[in-house]
Amino acid sequence: MGILNRLSKAQKRKLFSRFVLNWMPILSRAQALEHEFSQIGLKSATQNYTLNTSTDSKHGVNTYAVFYAPRSDANTNAIAMLLSLGKLFKRCSHFSKDIIFVVSDGQAEGLQAWLKAYHGNEESTYDRTEETLRVRSGAIQAALNLDFAGTGDYNALGIFFEGVNGQLPNLDLINTVADIAKDVAPVELTLHDELVPYTDNMTKNYINSLKKMLYMMKYQAVGSPSGNHGLYLKYKIDAITLYGFDKPGWPSQRYGFQRLGSLIESTVRSLNNLLEHLHQSFFFYLLSGVRRYTSIGLYMPPVIILGVSFIFQALSLWGVSSDLPLEVEAISKGEKTAVGLPYSRRDRNLKVPATIIGMSFVAGLASFQLLTTEFGFPGETPMLKLVASVGVCSMLVISAVSSARVRNHVLKSADKKDNSASSGELTPAVDWIILKTFILALSALFVTTLSALNFSLAVSIGVIIVFPYMVFRPSRFIGLSIVQAIILLVISPPGLLLMASSFYSMDVSMVLGWALQEYEVLGTWLLPAVCGIYWPLNLAAIVMVLMPVS
Amino acid sequence: MAQRTAETRNEGPLKNTPAMNRSSNTTAVFSTALALRLALFQFPTLVSILGGQVEIATPITSFKRLSEGVFLYRNGVPPYDGGVFHQAPLLLGLFYPVISSPILVKLLYILSDLAIGFMLLRITQIKDRDAAKDERIRHDLTPNLGLFWYFFIEMFDQFRPFFIIVFQIHVFIFAAPISIKLRNHPLFVAFLLSTVMGTFKGYPSVGDASLYLGLLPLCSEIFKYMRYSFLIANLFMYSSLLAPIFWYLWVYVGSGNANFFYAIGLVYGIGEIILMIDTTYALMRRDFEAQSPPQPSDEASSHGWDREVVQK
Numbered sequence: 001m002g003i004l005n006r007l008s009k010a011q012k013r014k015l016f017s018r019f020v021l022n023w024m025p026i027l028s029r030a031q032a033l034e035h036e037f038s039q040i041g042l043k044s045a046t047q048n049y050t051l052n053t054s055t056d057s058k059h060g061v062n063t064y065a066v067f068y069a070p071r072s073d074a075n076t077n078a079i080a081m082l083l084s085l086g087k088l089f090k091r092c093s094h095f096s097k098d099i100i101f102v103v104s105d106g107q108a109e110g111l112q113a114w115l116k117a118y119h120g121n122e123e124s125t126y127d128r129t130e131e132t133l134r135v136r137s138g139a140i141q142a143a144l145n146l147d148f149a150g151t152g153d154y155n156a157l158g159i160f161f162e163g164v165n166g167q168l169p170n171l172d173l174i175n176t177v178a179d180i181a182k183d184v185a186p187v188e189l190t191l192h193d194e195l196v197p198y199t200d201n202m203t204k205n206y207i208n209s210l211k212k213m214l215y216m217m218k219y220q221a222v223g224s225p226s227g228n229h230g231l232y233l234k235y236k237i238d239a240i241t242l243y244g245f246d247k248p249g250w251p252s253q254r255y256g257f258q259r260l261g262s263l264i265e266s267t268v269r270s271l272n273n274l275l276e277h278l279h280q281s282f283f284f285y286l287l288s289g290v291r292r293y294t295s296i297g298l299y300m301p302p303v304i305i306l307g308v309s310f311i312f313q314a315l316s317l318w319g320v321s322s323d324l325p326l327e328v329e330a331i332s333k334g335e336k337t338a339v340g341l342p343y344s345r346r347d348r349n350l351k352v353p354a355t356i357i358g359m360s361f362v363a364g365l366a367s368f369q370l371l372t373t374e375f376g377f378p379g380e381t382p383m384l385k386l387v388a389s390v391g392v393c394s395m396l397v398i399s400a401v402s403s404a405r406v407r408n409h410v411l412k413s414a415d416k417k418d419n420s421a422s423s424g425e426l427t428p429a430v431d432w433i434i435l436k437t438f439i440l441a442l443s444a445l446f447v448t449t450l451s452a453l454n455f456s457l458a459v460s461i462g463v464i465i466v467f468p469y470m471v472f473r474p475s476r477f478i479g480l481s482i483v484q485a486i487i488l489l490v491i492s493p494p495g496l497l498l499m500a501s502s503f504y505s506m507d508v509s510m511v512l513g514w515a516l517q518e519y520e521v522l523g524t525w526l527l528p529a530v531c532g533i534y535w536p537l538n539l540a541a542i543v544m545v546l547m548p549v550s
Numbered sequence: 551m552a553q554r555t556a557e558t559r560n561e562g563p564l565k566n567t568p569a570m571n572r573s574s575n576t577t578a579v580f581s582t583a584l585a586l587r588l589a590l591f592q593f594p595t596l597v598s599i600l601g602g603q604v605e606i607a608t609p610i611t612s613f614k615r616l617s618e619g620v621f622l623y624r625n626g627v628p629p630y631d632g633g634v635f636h637q638a639p640l641l642l643g644l645f646y647p648v649i650s651s652p653i654l655v656k657l658l659y660i661l662s663d664l665a666i667g668f669m670l671l672r673i674t675q676i677k678d679r680d681a682a683k684d685e686r687i688r689h690d691l692t693p694n695l696g697l698f699w700y701f702f703i704e705m706f707d708q709f710r711p712f713f714i715i716v717f718q719i720h721v722f723i724f725a726a727p728i729s730i731k732l733r734n735h736p737l738f739v740a741f742l743l744s745t746v747m748g749t750f751k752g753y754p755s756v757g758d759a760s761l762y763l764g765l766l767p768l769c770s771e772i773f774k775y776m777r778y779s780f781l782i783a784n785l786f787m788y789s790s791l792l793a794p795i796f797w798y799l800w801v802y803v804g805s806g807n808a809n810f811f812y813a814i815g816l817v818y819g820i821g822e823i824i825l826m827i828d829t830t831y832a833l834m835r836r837d838f839e840a841q842s843p844p845q846p847s848d849e850a851s852s853h854g855w856d857r858e859v860v861q862k
Contacts, residue, residue, distance in 0.1 A: 167805070168805075233803075236802070236803065277804070283803075283804075283805030283806075311784075314780075315780065318780045347774075441780075441784060445784070445787055445788060445791065449792050452792065453795055
């Protein structure tokens, strides 16, 4: 690197980082970085990892360096920045915490391998190999993920904060960066990578904020992180991504290396001043702007109302399946019996609906197993597996509907025979009523419990199913039942998959492959939740609308 | 006692089969139960996951702590000294010879499950009385689905002994009034008292729920008088789903806190209390109908009474 000596230090680092990132093979790249870190005087090391998923195989090398306290953590791709900061921190004596610099390889899987090994969870199976870390420090308190493409200047700084399965970092971390970007190192700060001008039109401002919030909810609902910071959150480490970008024509002041450095240094120092984890603030929030949040107290009531609407209808149907209708009839006829009538004299026949619900869950879990297992026969693709699971599910629907109809037929003909004899016996409520009660009760259960884990996913599932599940019921006109079944098919997982892929004009197999990949690499809950919860209820609902009316 | 017991105890042997098929059905049910347990033991991860759930393994039921106690005892250390082991000395004696062999331990659990099932079956056949109680006061602040641990982490140390007594009184204070009032229904008393214990004891787990839910079908004749069965089922489902979720948010993610988990313990407690109230109501209502049948002349009002009961 003789030529480099003539350039200024900052230029040298920029050139080096470009060289390292773009042209060197993985292993020598890691070694070069390790060398640079140790040049600065930091204790550095590399880590190999391999990850085999059902569709792909990934290998890479992570590099990291620990700055031991005179003690924090920072992960970054902006290598030049990292090296400079390393040098700067080395000169500072006021740090009371260790700072770790991680340059991870590949996409999320590289950092995940590092995090696993750091917390002592490294595996060495055929599917996953993560090398044990040689250099270590204490428990990580917070992390900053730096994403600065290119070597030029930027005029805006974006914050990405959505983690795996919709987990969020403590709001104070975002507030800290927002404060610093206002005073200490003035830069134009925004959420994600979009700048929306503030206008005089209030309605327009509201809609812009709403768009921001929906954008965030989208990330949360699918459960994939919006950046590498998302992986830290799984380990109780608050983390955000800082993303530098250039928006042409935006009037804000441009900033370069220098100001960015002081922003990061101030943030790291703020974190350094903390005595413990950030915890006295918000973990449950929706952001519609850097300085504008919606707290859990405001956004939870709608999802509770959604859940309650399911429960209320389930309760009323449960009442209908008991003596309630008879009681009402008795009152209308002017009989005095209504007062003394105990509850539930009419037997509820739970066997048929319970079997259908049970079978639907078995079918959903079977589809999940089908999708995630690698069978190893030639020509095996996720698409083929999806077709197979749709086959399993449709088989269930067909067999359940046909047996329900046959059963109804047999019961009716038996009923006709001893019509004269049966006088006092009360006929139990029809099967579909109980089945619908079950579906509604379970929907309420899942929507409300899921909202504690991942609000956005729960609310999007709730909004999709609330109308069909509440309104739909078998009809005397077979055509109407079929129309309902078709609508339910549209909102079934394969239907939604088709719609999503046509909306984003992507190939269906690509979307499916992506969902599988996210589950296998990052362990997101979208696929298990859809197959284990959403699909079974949808199957049961389809069976319900096709069941005999009486 | 064991997580295994909790899952499947109340499934099979409680069905009332007609006399003709009874013996063959019983064999089928018991062999299915045996096969199911043997199959479940083939998933070691399942055992470790369930063993780590706070709803299932409490300080006085945890197998891990039992193993530790046996280990200490075997190595000549007094097991009760360390503050880790709180289980009954008899359990220590029972597991001392078998714990080194996993097969024997599994066999012990399976056999005890089957024995419990068989006894429940015998009870349904002869409907005789049998109830036993044994509780001891403990002092360990591990969170669980119970109603009391939260108070003790909030409380000043000097009040603890007093409140331990106050809370523990709940476990047995109901025994006298319930036994007097419901003296004609010994089986129901057994059910009700085990529910009371399962609700108010210091370290309840789903094992306690499996006990009273296992005893409940012995009084299946009162089911049709129950008014809140749907509500109770829902409360149990919500608490069993939300408990692990809130535990996860509190302990693993760090975004929740102890209040979340305790709130679910309260929901579970409410479910148990409504179950007790509703079953007691149902039993009394049935008694009332049996003792005061409607006037034979008043056809209309007899419409609401249960014919079978009135005829008795």
